[in-house]
Amino acid sequence: MRELPVQRITDTVKDMCVKANHELSDDMQKALAKAKAFETSPVGQSVLDQLEENLKIAKEEMIPICQDTGMAVFFVQIGQEVHFTGGSLEEAIQEGVRLGYVEGYLRKSVVGDPLIRENTGDNTPAVIHYEIVPGEDVVITFAPKGFGSENMSKVYMLKPADGVEGVKNAILQTVKEAGPNACPPIVVGVGIGGTFEKSALMAKKALTRPVGEHSDLPHIRQLEEELLDRINHMGIGPGGLGGKCSALAVHINTYATHIAGLPVAINMCCHVNRHLTVTI
Numbered sequence: 001m002r003e004l005p006v007q008r009i010t011d012t013v014k015d016m017c018v019k020a021n022h023e024l025s026d027d028m029q030k031a032l033a034k035a036k037a038f039e040t041s042p043v044g045q046s047v048l049d050q051l052e053e054n055l056k057i058a059k060e061e062m063i064p065i066c067q068d069t070g071m072a073v074f075f076v077q078i079g080q081e082v083h084f085t086g087g088s089l090e091e092a093i094q095e096g097v098r099l100g101y102v103e104g105y106l107r108k109s110v111v112g113d114p115l116i117r118e119n120t121g122d123n124t125p126a127v128i129h130y131e132i133v134p135g136e137d138v139v140i141t142f143a144p145k146g147f148g149s150e151n152m153s154k155v156y157m158l159k160p161a162d163g164v165e166g167v168k169n170a171i172l173q174t175v176k177e178a179g180p181n182a183c184p185p186i187v188v189g190v191g192i193g194g195t196f197e198k199s200a201l202m203a204k205k206a207l208t209r210p211v212g213e214h215s216d217l218p219h220i221r222q223l224e225e226e227l228l229d230r231i232n233h234m235g236i237g238p239g240g241l242g243g244k245c246s247a248l249a250v251h252i253n254t255y256a257t258h259i260a261g262l263p264v265a266i267n268m269c270c271h272v273n274r275h276l277t278v279t280i
Contacts, residue, residue, distance in 0.1 A: 002136040003083050004280065006092035009138070012278055013096025016142040017072065018104040020276040021064045024055050027210040028273055031248040035185055035238070044243025051238070051271060065272050069106040070144030072097045072126035075205060079135035090128065098122040109147075129201065141208050141277040149186065149268040152178035155200055158262040167192060167264050168227065174266040175231050175247070180240020183270035185248045187211065188231070191265040194255040202253035203267035208275040211249045224250045238271075248273075 024032075032055075036048045058065045074093060084092075101108055101123035108123045133139075156170045171190060178186070191202025214221040227250045237243025248271070257263060 001081055001083050002079070003085050004138065005085050006087045006089055008280060009084075009089060009092040009140075010096040010099070012140065012280060013074075013093050013142070014100040014103070016140065016276050016278060017097055017100025017106065017144070020142050020144055020274045021066075021069045021104070021106055022062055023059050024065060024272060025210075025275055027212060028248075029055075031211040032185075032271065035245045035248060039238065039243050039245045041237055041241075041243030043241045044238045044245060047238035047241060047243075048245070055272075064106060065274065066146060066270070067107060068109065068146035068148060069101070069123075070146045070274070071110055071150075072101075072123060073143045073145050073204065074126055074128045075131070075141040075143075075208065076128060077131045077133045077137075077139040079137045080132050081134075081136035082138060093128055094124050094126060097126045098124050129205075138280045139277065140280070141275060143204075143208055143275045145204075146183075146270060149178075149182040149270045152182045152268045153203070153266055155196060155263065155265045157196065158264055160260065160262050162262060164223070166262070168223075168230075170264050171227055171250075171266055172230060172234075174268070175236075176234060178268055179236060182268040184236055184240055185238055185245045185271050187248050187269045187273040188227070188250045189267040189269065190250065190252040191267075192252060192254045192263070193257040194263060195257070195261075196263055198255055199263035199265035200267070202255060203265040206251035206253045207267060207269045207273060208277070209251045211273070215252055215254075217254070220252050220254060224252050 039045050110120050110123050111117045112120045154174045158166045189203040189206035191199035231247040234246050236246035
């Protein structure tokens with residue numbers, strides 16, 4: 001049994017909050033560079049140039065990549081051989097978020113009650129998803145989620161008879177309706193199967209997959225490639241100002257489902273698609 005002080009979790013989470021909001025991940029940098037080579041529209045090229053300049057300034061001057069530093073979302077894989085010491089794991093993560101957003105001078109965007117709408121002042125509470133796995137490591141994935149793209153996301157409870165064409169139509173319709181509002185070029189996370197909430201969780205987690213990595217399932221990989229091509233023929237373009245590069249990737253996760261259902265969730269993310277993973 002490995003003993004792990006929760007203070008290490010707090011310190012790690014604090015650093016992750018700051019880094020993810022100031023430095024674009026390697027996979028996203030490569031994806032945007034590829035987008036510049038792919039885009040043929042002069043206006044689209046200009047937008048991508050501005051995005052590139054913004055990223056450079058953000059890293060050099062320690063300015064957030066985007067003014068919306070998001071609601072803090074975590075996926076935490078906990079090895080079943082780990083024993084946390086010195087306090088509560090949940091409280092340790094929340095404290096790391098508080099310190100990261102307050103001491104890192106990141107925008108605080110969380111309200112404590114969805115109807116009263118009073119800002120909590122430190123961007124807590126975070127949304128945390130836990131998973132128990134074999135081993136003695138703790139793997140933390142942080143994804144600060146801005147709501148320009150989050151608000152464009154949808155869940156569809158399709159009928160089994162809708163089949164793969166119904167799934168395609170749901171995804172394409174969601175992207176079309178989002179238009180410029182999700183800050184394209186976007187990354188599209190999709191969850192197919194499970195239940196209402198499982199499909200949404202899969203779609204969210206799909207956004208943390210490195211861009212350029214496809215599903216291991218051949219038919220899903222083919223679907224990802226087809227949908228990306230069709231989205232990039234919509235003409236939305238960078239910044240929604242027209243062009244070939246409307247999306248950088250489509251990532252699809254699947255799970256078993258009930259004989260009577262076909263849940264499909266689409267979680268949109270903007271061109272920065274911030275995510276960072278650390279193993280402790």
